[in-house]
Amino acid sequence: MKTLIIYASRTGTTEKAVQMIAEKLKETPDIINIGAVKKTDLSGYDFILVGGPIKMGRLYKPVKQFLAKNRAALMTKRFGLFLACGYPQELENYFKVILDDAMREHAEVLTDIGYAYYLENMGPVEQRVVMQLANTQKSIEAYKPEAIQKIADVINGK
Numbered sequence: 457m458k459t460l461i462i463y464a465s466r467t468g469t470t471e472k473a474v475q476m477i478a479e480k481l482k483e484t485p486d487i488i489n490i491g492a493v494k495k496t497d498l499s500g501y502d503f504i505l506v507g508g509p510i511k512m513g514r515l516y517k518p519v520k521q522f523l524a525k526n527r528a529a530l531m532t533k534r535f536g537l538f539l540a541c542g543y544p545q546e547l548e549n550y551f552k553v554i555l556d557d558a559m560r561e562h563a564e565v566l567t568d569i570g571y572a573y574y575l576e577n578m579g580p581v582e583q584r585v586v587m588q589l590a591n592t593q594k595s596i597e598a599y600k601p602e603a604i605q606k607i608a609d610v611i612n613g614k
């Protein structure tokens with residue numbers, strides 16, 4: 457079974473999560489950063505896993521655009537979506553805004569993988585805001601290993 461992971465990442469969290477998921481898959485997936493590569497060919501893949509971060513309540517634009525453009529194709533494949541997000545209590549709302557009812561129903565994976573704040577990957581203003589809001593001087597990693605494992609299990613067919 458051939459898997460494609462499509463993602464975009466603003467500050468590196470989603471990218472790292474993709475690597476963690478890929479390491480757990482029985483068959484090596486193809487991986488495309490949709491923030492860098494605009495054209496994608498989904499034919500030949502059985503499972504398409506999409507991942508992206510939430511900022512200010514919204515899914516990162518390259519991922520949002522990918523989902524809109526490829527809705528029809530995604531509905532013909534096994535499909536999953538994961539989010540990097542700091543407010544998991546909002547997760548259900550995020551998914552309702554991002555995917556219509558039929559796509560949510562079709563998805564085999566709908567989860568968050570936790571979040572991180574990589575200060576070194578932010579501009580000075582964003583850095584200051586995050587340091588204040590999160591009350592931290594250092595980068596923070598808060599991944600959810602169990603969610604990452606569960607995504608891999610679904611794709612591996614466990």
Ligand SMILES: Cc1cc2nc3c(=O)[nH]c(=O)nc-3n(C[C@H](O)[C@H](O)[C@H](O)COP(=O)(O)O)c2cc1C
Binds near residue numbers: 470511513
């Ligand atoms: C400026 C800023 C705004 C954010 N807004 C939200 C938000 O509205 N909801 C949420 O769940 N997480 C929010 N987050 C947390 C991000 O989703 C989290 O940092 C994530 O790990 C970023 O993923 P990335 O590194 O792949 O871009 C925000 C983070 C930053 C830095």
